[in-house]
Amino acid sequence: MSSSPISPPSLIPADPVAAAADTGELSGRHLLLGVTGGVAAFKACELARELQRRGATVQVVMTEAATRFIGTATFQALTGRPVYTDAWDTRIANGMPHIDLSRDADAILVAPATADFMAKVVHGLADDLLSTLVLARDVPLLMAPAMNRQMWAAAPTRRNAAQLQADGVTLLGPGAGEQACGETGDGRMLEAQQLVEETIAFFVPKLLGGRRVLVSAGPTFEPIDPVRGITNLSSGKMGYAIARACRHAGAQVVLVSGPTALAAPDGVRRVDVRSAHDMLHAVQAEVAGQDVFISVAAVADWNIANASDHKLKKTEGGGGPTLEFAQNPDILATVAAMPGGPFCVGFAAETEDLEANAQEKRRRKGVPLLIGNLGQATFGRDDNELLVIDAQGSTRLPRASKTALAASLVGEIARRLPQARC
DSSP: OOOOBBOOOOOOOHHHHHHHTTTTTTOOOEEEEEOSGGGHHHHHHHHHHHHHTOOEEEEEETTGGGTTTTTTHHHHHHHHHHHHOOOOOOTTTSSHHHHHHHTTTTTEEEEEEHHHHHHHHHHTTTOOOHHHHHHHOSSSSEEEEEEOOOHHHHHHHHHHHHHHTTTTEOOOEEEEETTTOOEEEEEEOOOEEEEEEEEHOOOOOOOOOOOOEEESSSSOEEEEEEEEEOOOOOOOOHHHHHHHHHHHHTTTEEEOSSSOOOOOOOTOOOEHHHHHHHHHHHHHOOTTOOHHHHHOOOOOEEETTOSSSSSOOTTTTTTOOOOOOEEEEHHHHHHTTSSTOOEEEEEEESSHHHHHHHHHHHHHHHHHHEEEEEEEGGTTEEEEEEEEETEEEEEEEEEEEEEHHHHHHHHHHHHGGGGGOO
């Protein structure tokens, strides 16, 4: 293998879900990014940039082996900070970089973490700057394993991974997929965007720890014929943001989603549906054992009772087809009426008299908490303002990104869970 540093990869833009998230979710956090000697070191370039895009400051410390894959100049250019590789670095005035570099950090993230480095941490070995710094830390340690599938499956590595977790180290991954050696399997380092999500989640208070949450999101699509249908303008952004926020808060989350262009949040199991009846059946199949049901989906009020099995043809000079509408099931009210069912949270998109209409809807559906918004002002947007309505009245959440509002709503829900009453 060549020992010459390689050029940094082209840094691809984040996916649409990530782009919609707050750039400041790590604002005020200082992270020490440790890079060890694996080919996945190239992913740490994008990781450093994405952590900063979310508001963090990043200090990179590399092992000597890591510099065989990526040059220090790359990380210095990406972070605007000097890169440290030597325990004897004279740029630290007191000569103790292994102490000073971690003291103002909120966490140490080692990505990639090779099998060798994991073993060193388990046994308290400290023969270079990064391993010494990790041993001398008083901040949380997160590690993103990266190695060949057989190395990851090897008994010593499995023992070391278990011991790291027992020692309070947070392991992020690994994932599965194609590896640099040409083999496929477990051991691949998570992608930069996944590691950013896991890092954000690490710092979020676990207000829903141990809870199970079911979220519905997006529009429904009611067919007229095999190629046409009626739907609404819901983008699914609010529901997806809430599912993500619940998962960050420690919940096990299932997302039942109508048709959207969004990617499922990391760590959330998504069930795809199309029509209102599809969504009802999916919710009913998943609701058992759930602690919370958050009904964010914009479910169509009607379906086409006389939908055609074949494409309706246009006739010259003729009018359009006659459509017969039938009312769709009320998914939220159905779940709220279940004996011993979950704590139910509804959403109301209104075009006028928001508070009065939403409060009436809350009572009619028999739910303890309902979130109101002005429908025409929110569909498709990345921001919103909300009204939180319960039996005691209402609280306005001022305009903010849907990501920030979702985090606030998790707090509102968690606060009410012990005394959940309609």
